[in-house]
Structure formats: C-alpha cells, structure tokens
Amino acid sequence: MRILTAAQTRQADQATLQEQGLTSTALMERAATAFSEWLMERQSPTEAGEILVFCGPGNNGGDGLAVARLLHRAGYAVRVLVLPADKYSADFEANRARLPAEVSAELLAAAALPQVRANALVIDALFGTGLSRPLAGLAAAVVEHINQARVRVLAVDMPSGLFTDAPQPANSAIILARHTVSFELPKLAFLLPGNAEYVGRWHLVPIGLSREFQQQASGKLYFVDAALLVGRLPARAQFGHKGTYGHALLLVGSRGKMGAAVLATQACLRGGVGLLTVRTPAVGYDILQTTCPEAMALTDPTPDFLSELPDLKPYSAVGIGPGMDKAATTKQVLEKLLREAKVPLVLDADALNLLGAAPGLLALLPPDSILTPHPKEFERLAGPARDDYHRLELLRQFCHDHRCYVVLKGAHTCLGTPTGDLYFNSTGNPGMATGGSGDVLTGLLTALRAQHLSPLDAALLGIYAHGRAGDLAAVHTGQAGLIAGDLTRFIGPALQELTTKEEF
Numbered sequence: 001m002r003i004l005t006a007a008q009t010r011q012a013d014q015a016t017l018q019e020q021g022l023t024s025t026a027l028m029e030r031a032a033t034a035f036s037e038w039l040m041e042r043q044s045p046t047e048a049g050e051i052l053v054f055c056g057p058g059n060n061g062g063d064g065l066a067v068a069r070l071l072h073r074a075g076y077a078v079r080v081l082v083l084p085a086d087k088y089s090a091d092f093e094a095n096r097a098r099l100p101a102e103v104s105a106e107l108l109a110a111a112a113l114p115q116v117r118a119n120a121l122v123i124d125a126l127f128g129t130g131l132s133r134p135l136a137g138l139a140a141a142v143v144e145h146i147n148q149a150r151v152r153v154l155a156v157d158m159p160s161g162l163f164t165d166a167p168q169p170a171n172s173a174i175i176l177a178r179h180t181v182s183f184e185l186p187k188l189a190f191l192l193p194g195n196a197e198y199v200g201r202w203h204l205v206p207i208g209l210s211r212e213f214q215q216q217a218s219g220k221l222y223f224v225d226a227a228l229l230v231g232r233l234p235a236r237a238q239f240g241h242k243g244t245y246g247h248a249l250l251l252v253g254s255r256g257k258m259g260a261a262v263l264a265t266q267a268c269l270r271g272g273v274g275l276l277t278v279r280t281p282a283v284g285y286d287i288l289q290t291t292c293p294e295a296m297a298l299t300d301p302t303p304d305f306l307s308e309l310p311d312l313k314p315y316s317a318v319g320i321g322p323g324m325d326k327a328a329t330t331k332q333v334l335e336k337l338l339r340e341a342k343v344p345l346v347l348d349a350d351a352l353n354l355l356g357a358a359p360g361l362l363a364l365l366p367p368d369s370i371l372t373p374h375p376k377e378f379e380r381l382a383g384p385a386r387d388d389y390h391r392l393e394l395l396r397q398f399c400h401d402h403r404c405y406v407v408l409k410g411a412h413t414c415l416g417t418p419t420g421d422l423y424f425n426s427t428g429n430p431g432m433a434t435g436g437s438g439d440v441l442t443g444l445l446t447a448l449r450a451q452h453l454s455p456l457d458a459a460l461l462g463i464y465a466h467g468r469a470g471d472l473a474a475v476h477t478g479q480a481g482l483i484a485g486d487l488t489r490f491i492g493p494a495l496q497e498l499t500t501k502e503e504f
Helices: 006-020 024-042 060-074 090-097 136-150 193-199 211-215 258-270 284-291 328-340 350-357 375-382 388-402 439-452 457-479 482-496
Strands: 051-055 080-082 105-107 121-125 154-156 177-182 202-204 221-224 246-253 274-279 296-299 317-320 345-347 406-410 414-416 421-426
Touching: 006 211, 024 060, 024 090, 024 202, 051 060, 060 080, 060 090, 060 121, 060 154, 121 136, 193 284, 193 388, 211 406, 221 317, 221 457, 246 439, 258 274, 258 284, 258 439, 258 482, 274 284, 317 328, 317 439, 328 350, 328 406, 345 350, 345 439, 350 375, 375 388, 375 406, 375 482, 388 406, 388 414, 388 421, 414 457, 421 457, 439 457, 439 482, 457 482
Parallel strands: 051 080, 051 121, 080 105, 121 154, 154 177, 177 202, 221 421, 246 274, 246 317, 274 296, 317 345
Antiparallel strands: 406 414, 414 421
C-alpha cells in the first residue's frame, strides 16, 4: 500500500473521477457515506448525544456537510457550524444546498463561539489534506475552543491544522482528535510519533480510489500490509531438511543479560532457521542448554563477556548484540566480525552502541547489513533529528551512505533502504513496549536472513511478523500483560499467515 503526498491525494481523486465517470460531488458523497457508516456502527443516536459538525470553506467542509445530512437522516441530533469565508468550494455549496431545512448552517463568530457541552461529539471537518500554512484568526480560535472543551473529537480525513507530510511550525493550532477517519490510504502524518496526540487512533475507510493511480504513483513511501508481502516467504519444500533452511549464528549475552540472549535464541528458532549456534560467555552455557535445547551452545573462554569470534565458515547469517554489553573484548569481536564476515549480518543493541561510539567501526559495516535501532540508538549512529521528518531524512541518508537496511523501531516501525524507499509497518500494539521485544526481532531477522531471503524481503517479513505476533499474543494476555517471551510463541502462526500458498 502506497503512502501518497497531499498533492498525490488530490491527483488520485481526479484520476478516480475520470476513470469511473464520477462527479466530484458524487465522490464526496461516497466519502461522507463511508465516514458516517463508520460512526453509526460504533455509536447509536443516543450514545452519540449532540453532534457538532464544524465545517471549513473547502472540500473538507463539504464532507462535513454531507456527513451532517446523512447523520440527521439516520436520527442523530446534528448541529452544523461553518467558518465564514469570502468564497466556498463548489462541492461545499452543493452540500450546503442539500441540507434539510431543520439543519441550518450557522456561521461561527469570534465573539460568540458555541458552547461545547461535556457529552457532545465534535466532528472536525474544518480543514483537510490541502492545508499548507498554520491556522490563524478565527480558524485557530475555533480549534483552541474545541480543544479546551476536552470532548470527544472525530476528525474527517485529517485533524484540522495538521500538515499531511511536512513538519509542523511550533505552537500551531491543531485539533486534538480522539479518532481520525481517513479515506482509502494512510497519511504520512499518521505514522510519526510527534503527531500522535493530534491524530488519536486512526482508521481507514474505502471509497474506491483508482487502483491504477495508486499502483503507478511515484514516490518512496509504503505501508507494509499482508498484500505487500505476498510471495516473499515460500512454502517449505516437501523434501527440505535442516540444511535447506540455513545455519545461523547468534553472538549474544553477558553476565546479568542472558535473558536477552534467550529471547533472541527462541525467536531465531521460531523463525524457521534449520540450525542455530549461539556463541555466549561461559556464564550462559547452562542457561541456554536448559531454556533452548534446540540450539547449539558454543561457549566463549571468557566467563562474563564475549572475547573471541568463532570460525564463520559454517554459517549463513550472523546476528549480534542482544545482551552483549560493551566490554573492550566485545568491541574487538565486533570489529573482527565486520572485517571478516562474508554472510549477512543483523546488528542490534550493544552492537549498535559500539558502532555509534566508534565511527571507524561504522566504516567497516558490510553492505546489506540490517540494523535494528530504537530512536535513541539511531541518534547515536546518525546524529540528532530536529523533528520526525528530519529523522526520516537522516534515515534515508544513513542507509544510502552505508548501503544498509535500518529497522527504526517504534509504533509504526520504519524500514529504511539503500534506495531511499521507506516502509512503515502496520502491525503491532502498545503492549510490545516492553523489555526484550527488540531481542525477539533480532533473532527473527537473523533466522530469515539465514534462509537466504534478500535483505529487503527478510526485513519486511520480519517487522510485519514481529508485530503480528504481538497482536496475536495480546488477544490472550491483554496489552498490559504482554511480555517479550509471549511474542516468540506466536512467530510461527504469524509467519504461517504470510507463507505462499501452494497452487492447486
């Protein structure tokens, strides 16, 4: 699924009109119907209470007017409030003319902004994706008035005042929506942490936008869903054996951090690898043999930290970092790995911290390596970001300069690639914000790379299946009760959902 810019969204509308022989008013009616049905499925007229529909002078306001008419027809108590303007869009005027007589479009005035009762539901249809400058004057005052009321707010397509795909000026007036219902495709603004308080929970409703336009649109932003992953994970061969699915090596663990090593090991095993060897300090031998008997334990001569790199010839991929610590001997192991590895690498945790602290190590990074930093670890690698959009620029530049793939972890984990494409993940939940989740991801990615998948396919499948495992686990544990060990139990089912079906 592509993520379109604001300009491309308008182009998609026009392509849809031409392709399907629609008028713009008809497409607006389709959008308003989808929005209204979404609301009516979740709130009865009694539950919704009084609905205040705030409409701007453009097509977002036209959507709001059409929504008000549809809700009124369905028995909801609706009041329409309109920003005064010298000119309104043609579709706005068409929908204002269609309002029933008992639903008047009241003009807003700065001196007498309407009371917003505590039990009211506000529908925000002031401004949509076309906004290019911060709100000012009466529009900003209305937004602040709604926010101060602290009521339920449902935004049509975009929270008013929020830019679709550009950084927000400081102190901008922006609607604080509880839910944002958008049309067909996600907006980049929805996927960035700095906008979460404005967007709330966001939802997509289909309105039949041109598929051809979506497929042909230029751009480098993608939303990772199951449809994008079709065909990337082949079914297991009937006569396959453990050698068929690769031999992975994990370099993990230190005294007091063997839990991370165990989680990465269990995830690698659940990720379908044929054979797994775990190199760990001597302190971890009994722990690994007890908790992960399916893996081979290769102990380091040093008791507490990794100090030597084993022979790499038997392995088809290497993962390094979880629980590893940053001892001087471990840094030497990492440097030797970077210099000698001829197989794919996955780097996480202290391996990334060591890279960030030593630019000379970063220069040794082999092409097509996969790095899995959280935002603070990425900052140590690429420098601080001014805002979420600047962080994406840094991500693109880092991946280009080092010819690597970076899994920037978060609520919508973003995969950066050497070509500049960015992929935002669709799976996962807040319950995964718990210690050890990243170690599970590292083990899973190492397993997929060991099975000879390309770095792009392995990374996309890994981030999606990792999040999907979290979603499946949360059904049983709840989000608050979710722990990283629960993720490993559901990696298999998550991957099974993505496995290419055999043709009949």
